[in-house]
Amino acid sequence: MFDFLLHIISIAGIYALIAVGLNIQSGYAGLLNFGQIAFAGIGAYAVGIGAHLGCSPLLSIPAGMVLAMAVGLLMAGLGGKLAADYWGIATLAVAEIIRTLAFNEDWLTGGPQGISGIVMPFDAGGQRADNLLFAGVIMGLLALAAIISQRMSRRRFGRALRLMREQPQLAVCFGYQIPALKRTALVVSAALTAFAGSLLAFYTGYVSPDYLLSSESFIIWSMVMIGGLGNVYGVVAGALLVQCLYSFIPFAKDLIDINTDIAGALRLGAVGAILLACLLGRPGGLFPERLRKIP
Amino acid sequence: MLQFILDTLIRTADLALIAVGLSLVYGLVKFPNIAHVQYAMIGAFISGYLLRAGAPLWLAGVLSCALIGLLAVLLHHLVFRRLLRSGPAHGMIGALAVSMILIALVLGSAGSAPLTYALTVSRAWAWGDALISPAQIGSIAITGLLLMLFTLLLFKTSLGRSIRALAGNRELAAASGLNADAITNGVNFLSGALAALGGTLLAMNTSAYVNQGNDLLLPILAAAILGGLGNPLGAVVGALLIAATETLVISFDFSGLSWGLFSFVPVTYINAASFIILIITLLLRPYGLFHREVHRV
Numbered sequence: 001m002f003d004f005l006l007h008i009i010s011i012a013g014i015y016a017l018i019a020v021g022l023n024i025q026s027g028y029a030g031l032l033n034f035g036q037i038a039f040a041g042i043g044a045y046a047v048g049i050g051a052h053l054g055c056s057p058l059l060s061i062p063a064g065m066v067l068a069m070a071v072g073l074l075m076a077g078l079g080g081k082l083a084a085d086y087w088g089i090a091t092l093a094v095a096e097i098i099r100t101l102a103f104n105e106d107w108l109t110g111g112p113q114g115i116s117g118i119v120m121p122f123d124a125g126g127q128r129a130d131n132l133l134f135a136g137v138i139m140g141l142l143a144l145a146a147i148i149s150q151r152m153s154r155r156r157f158g159r160a161l162r163l164m165r166e167q168p169q170l171a172v173c174f175g176y177q178i179p180a181l182k183r184t185a186l187v188v189s190a191a192l193t194a195f196a197g198s199l200l201a202f203y204t205g206y207v208s209p210d211y212l213l214s215s216e217s218f219i220i221w222s223m224v225m226i227g228g229l230g231n232v233y234g235v236v237a238g239a240l241l242v243q244c245l246y247s248f249i250p251f252a253k254d255l256i257d258i259n260t261d262i263a264g265a266l267r268l269g270a271v272g273a274i275l276l277a278c279l280l281g282r283p284g285g286l287f288p289e290r291l292r293k294i295p
Numbered sequence: 296m297l298q299f300i301l302d303t304l305i306r307t308a309d310l311a312l313i314a315v316g317l318s319l320v321y322g323l324v325k326f327p328n329i330a331h332v333q334y335a336m337i338g339a340f341i342s343g344y345l346l347r348a349g350a351p352l353w354l355a356g357v358l359s360c361a362l363i364g365l366l367a368v369l370l371h372h373l374v375f376r377r378l379l380r381s382g383p384a385h386g387m388i389g390a391l392a393v394s395m396i397l398i399a400l401v402l403g404s405a406g407s408a409p410l411t412y413a414l415t416v417s418r419a420w421a422w423g424d425a426l427i428s429p430a431q432i433g434s435i436a437i438t439g440l441l442l443m444l445f446t447l448l449l450f451k452t453s454l455g456r457s458i459r460a461l462a463g464n465r466e467l468a469a470a471s472g473l474n475a476d477a478i479t480n481g482v483n484f485l486s487g488a489l490a491a492l493g494g495t496l497l498a499m500n501t502s503a504y505v506n507q508g509n510d511l512l513l514p515i516l517a518a519a520i521l522g523g524l525g526n527p528l529g530a531v532v533g534a535l536l537i538a539a540t541e542t543l544v545i546s547f548d549f550s551g552l553s554w555g556l557f558s559f560v561p562v563t564y565i566n567a568a569s570f571i572i573l574i575i576t577l578l579l580r581p582y583g584l585f586h587r588e589v590h591r592v
Contacts, residue, residue: 030384032384032387078574078577078578082577082581083383083581084383084384085326085327085383085384085387086520086577088384088387089327089516089520089573089577090573090574090577092512092513092516093513093517093570093571093573093574094570096513096566096567097567097570097574100564100566100567100570101567104564214509214512218391221388221391222391222392222395259406261402261403261406261407262402262403264399264402264407265398265399265400265402265403266399266403267399268395268396268398268399268402269395269396269399269400269403271395272392272393272394272395272396272399273392273396275388275391275392275395276374276389276393276396279385279388279389279392280374280377280378280389283381283385
C-alpha cells in the first residue's frame, strides 16, 4: 500500500509539473496548445537516447529542454496570424508528426518498442529508498515550479500575458510585442514540460511513442481545466485528482473482476465526465483563477 | 495510373462526407467540433450491430444516420451551445470531453476488438491492371450521389439559401426573420447523419474499431481546413487533395531520387503527409484555399 501511494505521488507530481507548464500557456496567455505532450516526449526521448549512448543525465536533460524550446519556437512561429482554434489544430499536427518520427526512426528511437533500461541517475541503496528519494525530489521540484510560476504570474510578465489573453489590442497599445510574449510563454513552458518528461522517463525506466499520443495532451488539458485554468495550485490539485482516478481504476480492476476494456473505458469516461461537468457547472474549474479587481 | 486514380477516389469517398459535415457545422457555430469524427466511429458501430441483428444494409445505414443525427442535435443543445457562450476555446475542450465519453461508451460496450461487417465478400473486379471491389465502387457512388444532392440542397433550395445566409452573417440573417435555432438543428442533424454514413462506408471496406475516430481526426481536419472551414464544398476538394497526397506517398517509388535516405517511405508516414500539408496550408493560406474575404485576426 505504501509503495502504491508513493507511486501515485511520483506520477501525479510529474504530470502536475507538465500541467503547470501547460498552464503558463493556456492559463496565463490563453494559448490553445493541443501538442503539449510533444515537449514532454522530447524530454523523455532525450533521456532515453542519452542513456542508450551512455551520456550523463546532466547532459541529456538540458539537451531535451533545448530541443523542446526549439520546437516551442517553431510552434510560436506557426501562430503568427492564426486564430486560436486554428493554432490549436496546428499544434496537434506538430505533435503527431513528432510521434510519427519517433515511431519510424528505429535507429534513433527504437521504433514502436521504444527505449528501455533507463536507470535512475542516483543510487540511494535499494529499490524502496530510490523510489522514496525520487518522490521527494519530484515533490520538491513541483513545489519550486509552482511557486516560481505563481510569482511569475504576479510580476510584469504574467500581467502582460493575462492582458494579452483578455485584451490583445490594449496590450499592443501598452507597447507589448504580442508575438514575443507568445514566444516567451511557449519557450518557458516547453522547457519545464521537457524537464518533467525526462523525470517521467527516469521514473518509468523506458520511453515509447505511446508517450506522445495526442490523447495524453488531452488528459493534461483535463487536469488544467478541472483544476482551474490560470490558477497554479488549482492545476496541481486537478493533476492529483485525475491521476488518482487513473491509478485507482486499474487497482479496482483487480478487486472487482472487470476486464481491461471496461477498466480503460471507466478511466476515460470518468475523466471525460468530470471535465464536462466542470465545464458546464464550474467553467473556471474547481479552484478558479482569482483576478485582481481594481475598484 | 488507373489504380492511383481509383485509390484516390476511394480515400476521398472515405473522407469527404465526414469533412463536409464538420465544415458545414463550423460555418454556423464557428468552432471546429473535434468530436465530429467520433460520430463517424459510433455510426459505424451502430450499423455493424444492426447488421448483426439481421437488418439489411440500407436499413442499418439509415437507422444509424438518424440516430447519430439526433445525437449531434442533442449534444449541440445540451453541451456545445452553452459552452460556446464562453468562446471557441471552451467549445473545443468540451468537444474533447465529449469525445472521451463517446470513446469510453464504445470501448465499454463493444470492447477494443474491431467489428467487421459480415457482408458477402465478392471478387474484386480487375480493370486493366487495376483492382477494385464492388463495395468500394458502391461507396464512391453513394458519396458522389450524396454530395451532388447536398450541393443542390445548398445552392438551389430556400433552406440552402438560409444556411448560407446564416453562415455568412448570423445577426443579419436572424434579423431578417430566419429561424436560426431551427436551421442550426437541421444542419447539426445533417452533419451527424453524413458522419455516420461516412463511418459506415469506411467500416464496410475495413472494419469498425474504437480508434477509428482518433485516426480520422487529423486527415478530416486537414481536409476541412484546406477547403476553408465553413465552406462545405471546399472540404470535398480538400479531401481529394489529402487523398491524392496519401496515395502518392504510398504508391510513388522514391528510389529514383538519389538521396539514399528516402529510398522508400514507410507506410506509417502516410498520416504525416497530410499533417504536413495541413501545417503548410495554415502557414500560407490560413483560411483555406478558396477564401477571398479579409478576416479580422
